[in-house]
Amino acid sequence: MLLVLSGPSGAGKGTICRMLLQEEPRLQLSVSATTRPPRAREVDGVDYFFVSRERFEQMMAQDELLEWAGVYDYYYGTPRAAVDDALSRGTDVLLEIDVQGGLQIKEKIPDAVLLFVLPPSREILAARLRGRASDAPEEIARRLQWAEREVRMLSRYDYVVQNDRLEDAVSVIRSILTAERCRPGRARWYQGW
Template identity: 50%
Template sequence: MKKEKGLLLVLSGPAGVGKGTVCGALRKEKTAIQYSVSATTRAPRAGEVDGINYFFKTREQFEKMIEQDELLEWAEYVGNYYGTPIDYVRETINKGHDIILEIEVQGALKVKERFPEGVFIFLMPPSLAELRNRIVGRGTETEDIINKRMTVAREEIEMMEKYDYVVENDEVNLAVDRIKAIVTAEHCKRERLIEKYKQLVEVD
């Protein structure tokens, strides 16, 4: 019987909404979902490890990856590049494994152009006030950068209609449960399974 391909899950939303926290919680639950590591030119935050949280690159290294078409998507966001290495994603899906991309909204929309069959999930904050509190709580951005992120967040929320699902990150454990429910439902979709099960009734 033909092997079912894995799902390409794309999780995005405004900066500070908790994408990394939700993905981290998914990994701790030991689901079968694999995590795709993005490349970036931003400096590592405290506790972040190269190759685990991100592939940290210089601008020169990143621009070489762009030139050689080694990225599924890439975007420049608040002065830094972010992108997704393409080979690992393709190999994982073809082996039948689900993979989740945690990326900015710009990058998600680029992925949708190349992989429209992906599952696109928009992670929402409970409110803009709460979003600002989370960004301030990081203690890593200046007031100017925080204001820029809030302006971008409003623009990104208006792009929600381009996504398949919206998950509110009011509580991390609830957001994780909602994403797991989405994955289960997607694996049961008729269009993903019809070719596989047609083989059951084919005459040799």
């Protein structure tokens, strides 16, 4: 199964992903490709595949990406080969990507499961973004405007999960994973009856 986690910046997607990967051994995180330079302590092939703009454009032209987007003067995308390989081995794949990318995935892989992670309110989201102390006020305002656009697209997702309490959000997502794994098209244990 391909599981896509999207939602506004500050919704807690990264933390949820880390917890899911610790608790779900059948789940593997897909590593995205990007043209942006690595930040301190980021490792190529672990955090991202860091590629040149020319290489990324070649990947787009050769349909090597399941989805891609231009964000803040850089490209980001999901390499198709690694995802296809993991799925063919029976491994569930987790993608943490923006809404635009999630909708691209759904077009190419209709049985992908799309989850939208949402904080309880706009005010809480704003407080979380300010609490990071990593963005200027104008950047926070821009992220909040973008969040409003993303929220308008959540009805195109399969599930919406409120991240008020982290442990509860992870529990809900694990329940969704369990239910989705029981769909006849995904459950393999009954074959042979």
